Amino acid sequence: MSAAIQLICHRAGALRLRWWPGQLRQLRALLDDHSFWAQGRSPAQLRQMLAGSQAVVSAWRGGRLVGFGRATSDGVFRAVLWDVVVAGEEQGQGLGRQLVEALLASRNLAGVERVYLMTTNSTGFYKRLGFDVITNQKLMILDQSSG
Ligand SMILES: CC(C)(COP(=O)(O)OP(=O)(O)OC[C@H]1O[C@@H](n2cnc3c(N)ncnc32)[C@H](O)[C@@H]1OP(=O)(O)O)[C@@H](O)C(=O)NCCC(=O)NCCS
Numbered sequence: 114m115s116a117a118i119q120l121i122c123h124r125a126g127a128l129r130l131r132w133w134p135g136q137l138r139q140l141r142a143l144l145d146d147h148s149f150w151a152q153g154r155s156p157a158q159l160r161q162m163l164a165g166s167q168a169v170v171s172a173w174r175g176g177r178l179v180g181f182g183r184a185t186s187d188g189v190f191r192a193v194l195w196d197v198v199v200a201g202e203e204q205g206q207g208l209g210r211q212l213v214e215a216l217l218a219s220r221n222l223a224g225v226e227r228v229y230l231m232t233t234n235s236t237g238f239y240k241r242l243g244f245d246v247i248t249n250q251k252l253m254i255l256d257q258s259s260g
Pocket residue numbers: 147148196197198199200203204205206207208209210211231232233234235236237238239241
């Protein structure tokens with residue numbers, strides 16, 4: 114029988130200390146395999162990303178990373194969810210919901226006026242969690258990734 118899933122809500126500020134190199138490698142692999150927007154992030158970039166996030170949750174089955182999500186937040190007005198990913202074989206069993214609910218309940222997100230996210234293919238998932246599609250605003254991006 115496989116181990117139960119353990120959900121970890123990482124404490125902001127202690128994030129650099131809590132991810133060992135092997136765990137970072139697993140995070141990179143999870144993002145490489147199950148996202149199209151977060152591929153090829155280096156361990157140094159991932160550490161910086163974790164340290165700069167006000168809420169981070171991860172899900173482990175035994176020693177294996179099977180889910181991840183994070184958020185940035187000012188703690189009062191605005192927060193944004195990023196990089197919510199569930200490993201392929203674990204999808205469709207409620208883990209994505211648990212990850213998002215844990216982020217929303219975390220100290221830096223609970224009570225924040227508005228929580229935003231961007232999604233290409235998972236609108237239906239986020240609607241099930243209470244998010245609405247907004248059509249009267251435009252998403253604008255300054256892409257600084259090349260050059
Ligand atoms: C999107 C993702 C995180 C969902 O995780 P999951 O564990 O499969 O989702 P859950 O099983 O928790 O689903 C929660 C609810 O959303 C529904 N749902 C899940 N994916 C859905 C979809 N694509 N369209 C419509 N509804 C969906 C489920 O049926 C479930 O509904 P219920 O509560 O009424 O039973 C996961 O499929 C994933 O990692 N996909 C690849 C990465 C990705 O696209 N992430 C989103 C980034 S913005």
